[in-house]
Amino acid sequence: MGFAATLFVVVALLVGLPLLIVGLAAAGPVGWIVAAVVLPLATLGTILWLGRSRPGDGEPPGGVG
Numbered sequence: 001m002g003f004a005a006t007l008f009v010v011v012a013l014l015v016g017l018p019l020l021i022v023g024l025a026a027a028g029p030v031g032w033i034v035a036a037v038v039l040p041l042a043t044l045g046t047i048l049w050l051g052r053s054r055p056g057d058g059e060p061p062g063g064v065g
Contacts, residue, residue, distance in 0.1 A: 001009075021039065024031035 017039075021035050024035040024039075027034075
């Protein structure tokens with residue numbers, strides 16, 4: 001992913017995620033539950049997916065001793 005694409009994604013998240021949270025809060029109790037449970041789990045899943053080991057990353061975590 002190039003710099004321009006990365007910058008676009010970051011700006012979209014900085015603007016879009018708070019708008020999504022406000023929209024879910026306005027939707028009532030179901031939206032509150034989604035904002036409180038699903039969004040954090042989706043965020044954690046995204047962080048773990050982006051941080052996963054891939055071929056060519058170098059020595060794996062915990063390396064060979």
